[in-house]
Amino acid sequence: MMRHLVMFRRLPAVAVDLELEQHLVARMQRLPEQIDFIRGWTVAANELDRPICWDYLLDSSFDDAAAVERYLPHPAHQALVKDLKQYFEWVAVDYTC
Template sequence: MMKHIVMFRRLATVDRQPEFEAQLVERMRGLDREIPFVRAWKVSANELERAICWDYLLESAFDDRDALDRYLPHPAHVALITDLKRYFEWAACDYSET
């Protein structure tokens, strides 16, 4: 199993846009329904206001690295990333879980 974890936070150069942010998060939460080989998918919002915290966390899982490699260029993922780049920055960690 390959885990794909991503943290998102609003870009420092972008003013908070609650409605746009909510739309992006809903799209993130539903992306797994568009990609049949996603094995696990969860988007959570940060609940504490601390400088070290990011705004959202995506926890996902794929059968193997090949499945993750197919996910990254998937058209539904690319379309979402195109819009996310306007509002969020992110950091990712990919690792194998046995």
């Protein structure tokens, strides 16, 4: 099993737009409906206001590294990434569990 973790935070130069943010997060939450080889998927908002914290976490799992490699260029994922880039920056970690 391969875990794919991504942390998101609002871009510093972008004004907070809660309606847009909620829309983007909802789209993230629905992505497994479009990609049937995602095995696990959780999108969570940060709950503590600390400078070190990022705003959201995506915790996902796939059968293996090859499945992650299929996921990254998937059209549904790429369409979401295009819109996320306007509002968020992110970092990712992929590891075998």
